[in-house]
Amino acid sequence: MNFVAYIIIACEISFWAVIALGLTVRYVFKQKQLGLFILALIPLIDVILLVVTAIDLYHGATATVAHSIAPLYIGISLAFGKSMIQWADERFQYYVTKQGPKPIRRTGYPxxxxxxxxxxxxxxxxxxxGPMILFVKWYIDSPERTLEFDNTLRLWTIILVIDLLISASYFIWPRPNRKTSKS
Incomplete structure (x- = not known):
């Protein structure tokens, strides 16, 4: 495993550690502003990941799966970051502090x-x-060194289409309500 792969793993662990720390400070230690500040550090993790990947490729590395995961990870972090924090926040309040409402299990149209x-x-x-991957391919301008980016884009496109189809299927076959009645 190369250096960039270790950085990606460290960034992923750091992402969840910063969320856990921010929520702990916010709810357990009742320091809402400090907790919010800690949570606001999450984009810094993405910047570190992007810089390390760019430097490695700039210095002649051949793109690996780890390199191609970096732009993917950044896109996912930016698009899902707020909702992932909200998801963790709801569960932290309910399961750890016992103060929040029980997370909802949605069914049907919702x-x-x-x-x-x-x-x-x-x-x-x-x-x-996707455009980040294409930009790096263009900037490096070495198809043999950036071949892995093509594989990542192809796989990501397939996964995205499957994700959309699954979501669309819930409108046709909604998730049933699992309320069990004890007789």
Whole structure:
């Protein structure tokens, strides 16, 4: 595994660690402003990842899966970051501090809408990460060194289409309500 792969792993771990730290400071230690400040540091993780990847490629590295994951990760982080933090926030409040409402399990049309919103965020992530990949390919201008980017874009496109189809299917076959009645 190369250096960039380790940085990506470190950034992913850092992303969730910063969320956990920010939520702990916010709710356990009742420091809402400091918790918000810590959560606001998350984009810094993305910048570090982008800089390390760019430097490595600039200095002649051949793009690997790790290099191609960096723009993907940045697109996903920017498109889903706020919703991932909100998701973690709701569960932290309910399961850890026992103060928030129980997270809702959506069913039917609300679930279909929520799923489609997630798929549209995925489209946004693709619209951010895809051009970043294409820009790096253009900037490096060495097709043999950037071949992995083509594979990533192809796979990501397939995954995006599958995601959209699954979300659309919930409008046709909605998620049932699993309320069980004890007789």
């Amino acid at each position: 679930h279909a809408m929520h799923s489609m919103k997630g798929s549209l965020r995925h489209v946004l992530a693709f619209a951010i990460g």
